[in-house]
Amino acid sequence: MKEHISSVLRQIEQEFNVKILHACEAGSRALGFHSQKSDYDIRFIYLHNLEWYLSIDQGRDVIEIPRHDTISIHVDPLLDVSGWELRKALRLFRKSNPSLLEWLHSSIVYKDDFGIAEKMRALEKEVFSxxxxxxxxxxxxxxxxxxxxxxxxxxxxxxxxxxxxxxxxxxxxxxxxxxxxxxxxxxxxxxxxxxxxxxxxxxxxxxxxxxxxxxxxxxxxxxxxxxxxxxxxxxKHLSENTSDHTESLNSLFQLALEHVWDPEILVNQNKEPDCT
Known part of the structure; x- marks a missing residue:
């Protein structure tokens, strides 16, 4: 199954033109009370290319297979695959979103590239509320x-x-x-x-x-x-972390764009816009 999951993740990258930065198990298998018949709840964080972020319109920031989206290869019925775009993930990270934080700490990791998840974990001490x-x-x-x-x-x-x-x-x-x-x-x-x-x-x-x-x-x-x-x-006696870490998270997002994608390949600076 692990090989099949890897194939599904690669196909998502190819068909949606994204890079998956971190993919993990988030359901009963991650929680430790699964059986052999349990579903695989795969969750991931992904990054679009620079051109996608330069659009004047906000694009869809989730990928959900098979609930909303499809890919051209067979996906095992036991798989539930869902991902959040990095900016969305960082905004939720800023709010100490429990689901996202637990993705970052899942012991079952299928993909962890470019060091972005590691950098997010390094920021937890300051960001976590x-x-x-x-x-x-x-x-x-x-x-x-x-x-x-x-x-x-x-x-x-x-x-x-x-x-x-x-x-x-x-x-x-x-x-x-x-x-x-x-x-x-x-x-x-x-x-x-x-x-x-x-x-x-x-x-x-x-x-x-x-x-x-x-x-x-x-x-x-x-x-x-x-x-x-x-x-x-x-x-009732708990206080919230009110520190603003937006600048650090913006820097992390910009670092990801710089290192994960090569802007010179993705954006032709001399290309004239199609205004027809």
Missing amino acids: VKPYFYHHLNLAKSNFKNQSKSDDADLKPYLYMVRSVLAAKWAAAHRNIPPVNLNDLLRSLPDSPVKTEAMNILAIKKSGNSISQVKNSILHEYIKSELVQMESYG
């Missing part, structure tokens, strides 16, 4: 918990997402940086306890591919319920 990241995961956990509370019979898989969101939010608040993406790594931060044991058991069942629908897990349910109350209170 705990508050939006914290509330993103708090709200995810609250939404899943509300759904789980509606019935005594529940699919246990959402508990993995809830536990991960709780641990990720608490990690970010405590360490002021991006937590591990993989749930296994986050669970290691928990002391041995019934909560950790239950989460590990559900994780093992999920990865085996077996069904994990059963009576609601009371240990995890009460743990998450308690944590959500504490997190709601704690979140």
Whole structure:
């Protein structure tokens, strides 16, 4: 599958005339609770050539295969491939967008060229704001918990997402940086306890591919319920990073254009515009 993914990424570059700077796994495989039948959620950051950015109109800044876009080669049905143009990615990076930050820290990387992702990670210490990241995961956990509370019979898989969101939010608040993406790594931060044991058991069942629908897990349910109350209170005291890092991010974007593409090849300075 990895070879097929590489072929799909190369085809995207060719057919959309872009350079993919970073491509990674972002779904259950990155989170560490996939089975053999799980989808591959491929996410990437890409750069157009200089001529594209010199247009007076703002172009589309996402590529989504197969939801919106297509390529001329077969794409395995298990693949969900989506990318953000670099300027869009940098604007979201400036806002500490959790999805983008977790792309940059995924342990499953399919492509990482030109050092742009590395430079973004180097800027995290200055750019990262705990508050939006914290509330993103708090709200995810609250939404899943509300759904789980509606019935005594529940699919246990959402508990993995809830536990991960709780641990990720608490990690970010405590360490002021991006937590591990993989749930296994986050669970290691928990002391041995019934909560950790239950989460590990559900994780093992999920990865085996077996069904994990059963009576609601009371240990995890009460743990998450308690944590959500504490997190709601704690979140009120978080402050945002209000520093403006636009200049640094502009410089990174300009550096990418300079090094990834050769402007002399892409733009003919003597070409007369077609005004017909």
